[in-house]
Amino acid sequence: MDFAFGPDDEDFRTEARQWLADHLIGPYRTAGGGPGREHEDTAVRLAWERELGRHGWIGLGWESADHGNRRATLTQQVVWAEEYARAGAPGRLGHIGENLLAPTLIAYGDKEQQARYLPGIAHGDELWCQGYSEPGAGSDLASVRTSATREGEGHRVSGQKTWTSLAKDADWCFVLARTEPGSVRHRGLSFLLVPMDQPGRIDVRPIRQMSGTSEFNEVFFDGARAVDVVGGEGNGWQVAMGLLALERGVSTLVQQIGFEEELRRVIALAVDSGAAVGDPVLCERLVRQWAELRTMRWNALRTLGGAGNDPGAPSVAKLLWGGWHQRLGELAVQVGGAAAASGPGAWTPAYELDEQQRLFLFTRADTIYGGSDEIQRNIIAERVLGLPREQR
Structure with a gap:
């Protein structure tokens, strides 16, 4: 290539x-x-x-x-x-609107929807969040129970979404909801666009993480008004899966450049603290992290260049970076030594996590969110290798 x-x-x-x-x-x-x-x-x-x-x-x-x-x-x-x-x-x-919703509207939306929503995203005036995961419907997205009933030209949405990034700042949410009563699994779902400014109809509750921050949220809809359906009513599963396929494109490379900076800081800490001196095992781990990051970059470029047009490419990418980033968090604590693992405040005053500690705690979730490792392996096994589906 x-x-x-x-x-x-x-x-x-x-x-x-x-x-x-x-x-x-x-x-x-x-x-x-x-x-x-x-x-x-x-x-x-x-x-x-x-x-x-x-x-x-x-x-x-x-x-x-x-x-x-x-x-x-x-x-x-x-x-x-x-x-x-x-x-x-x-x-x-604005990355959720720019990289997730906008390409989805271009692929599945009509001209009126594109003219209504894309300029607000392009101008940086309207922020979006994603209403997919629910309690009991995370990696198994087809189990969503949030429902929507037709009312006039729109819908009324009721239910709960969770792990919703940026919900407290978003102007809009795209919501996967069940619009056909009694439907199950992939059938009867619709991809709805919901304005977030509906006092009394939408309640956003931050989820406190073990790192001390609350960037994820629970979102409760109580008859909230949805103003648009993308891709037609009942076609939500196709649109939702199309969005997930679009999720890992150039943004994967952006993520890896951020990883490169995090790795650089861990290496600098190892050098400055002397942790790497005389420790060949630690040195080998640092080199391995660097080599694996280069491999991920080449794989991402190969995929973007058209050589990776297969249904398993996004799952392979997620498996690669999720495990790599989690290992980097572990390595950051190892470089810090015993003090790094002794609890919050070990490296900084007032019981505040420092950058490496935050990295370690946040990366515990890397192999779960965005589709767990188990789900990604199932996708590769069933859709790429043609292995039998697991029995339900």
């Missing part, structure tokens, strides 16, 4: 790097965010979304540039992701 950056890509890199240098100033320069840190600097990051939107940097991978976004080639999208991560720009608040 030839995945080289050409002259146009390097010109694009220069433009992106210069724009980031000119605009990543003031509070934007120090804003945090991202997985495990979604509670940080929300107001600043929202302003940053609008700054990105004003200059067309949201929606580079969309099929058209008709919504206030600029259009970029695949390699240019990778260039932007690299420069964004390396500049230390804030964790994105």
Whole structure:
């Protein structure tokens, strides 16, 4: 596979790097965010979304540039992701709308829906969250029980969703709900668009994690109004699965660039503290983490380049990065030595977790959320290798 950056890509890199240098100033320069840190600097990051939107940097991978976004080639999208991560720009608040809902609307929505929702995402004005998982319907998404009944031109939604990232900041939620009474499993589901500003109809309750933060939420719908159905009523399963297939594209490379920075910090800590001196086992683990990260990057580029067009590619990617990131968290604590494992406050005062401790605690969930390792292996076994389905 030839995945080289050409002259146009390097010109694009220069433009992106210069724009980031000119605009990543003031509070934007120090804003945090991202997985495990979604509670940080929300107001600043929202302003940053609008700054990105004003200059067309949201929606580079969309099929058209008709919504206030600029259009970029695949390699240019990778260039932007690299420069964004390396500049230390804030964790994105709008990534669910940009990378999940927007491509889904382009693939399954009608022209009116695209004209209504895509500009708000492209301008950074409207944030989205995802209403998929429920108690008892996480990895087994077909077991959702949230229901919706037809009312006029819309629906009324009742039920509970959980592990909903960014729900307290979102303007909209796309919800997988059961619109056909008595339906089971994949049948009778619809993909609904629900405005979050419905006092008394939607209740968002933060879920406190063992890292001390609350970026995930429970969301309770009590007759909340849904204003649109994407893909037609009863076709929700097809749309939902299409969205999940779109979830791991260029964003996978963005994630890996963030992983590279986390690994760099762990290596620097090992060197500065002397933990790696005279410890060949620890040195071997550090080298292995670096080599595995390079392998993941090559696999992601291969997939994006068209050589990985198979139903198991997203599952392979999830298995790779979930285990890798979890091992990095374990390695961070090992590098810190006994003090790192002695409890919160070991490395910093006032019982606050430091960066490495937070990394360790957050990565405990990496092999569960987004589809557990067991589910990913089942997908590979059944849909790629053609092995018999497990009995239910």
